[in-house]
């Protein structure tokens with residue numbers, strides 16, 4: 001791609017994220033029917049709800065909280081904070097458990113600032129460590145019990161490979177945006193499975209959610 005095309009592409013992408021943030025600022029968090037396109041695995045996306053097209057589906061947010069209360073992770077890592085909504089649902093689960101923390105990273109400084117303000121106003125800050133850095137550079141200490149991959153779609157495979165040695169074999173890996181129409185994350189999950197690194201289940205939500213587990217270390 002030429003430099004000018006790349007700049008144009010980057011500007012467009014920035015615009016979309018900033019535009020959604022502006023919408024959230026002006027109209028607040030409003031649930032609406034999901035409008036991602038129907039797929040063979042999810043023919044009625046309108047039966048799901050969403051706040052906006054960046055934030056995970058409302059039902060996936062509920063799932064995140066329930067996975068946290070069900071498995072009681074000590075350490076959750078999330079890549080891709082955006083406005084912080086999924087982080088807050090994870091933190092709600094941690095609060096209900098009375099233990100654990102979530103480390104979440106957002107590499108865009110302006111988006112990070114926005115998420116920081118939301119998290120500070122939420123009353124859930126004590127469960128959250130928000131970082132302004134890239135998932136491909138972020139260093140985390142300790143064993144990760146729940147890994148939620150929700151950053152830029154083309155780097156999800158890299159993220160999983162990078163953090164895999166630190167992921168608890170009895171823990172869970174979640175990869176969002178794994179629908180067949182978004183393809184790239186689905187293909188990444190299937191490749192990681194073919195390479196013998198994870199076992200994956202593809203949940204048929206409008207944007208798709210992989211629930212996976214690391215294969216090595218399981219007994």
Ligand SMILES: C[S@@+](CC[C@H](N)C(=O)[O-])C[C@H]1O[C@@H](n2cnc3c(N)ncnc32)[C@H](O)[C@@H]1O
Pocket residue numbers: 017054055056079080081082083084085086087105106107108111133134135136150151152155
């Ligand atoms: C789909 S949104 C995350 C949505 C959020 N998890 C939720 O459901 O509320 C993806 C976010 O990842 C950020 N991002 C993209 N690549 C990243 C990277 N390498 N490291 C950290 N954040 C990244 C983008 O700026 C964007 O805000």
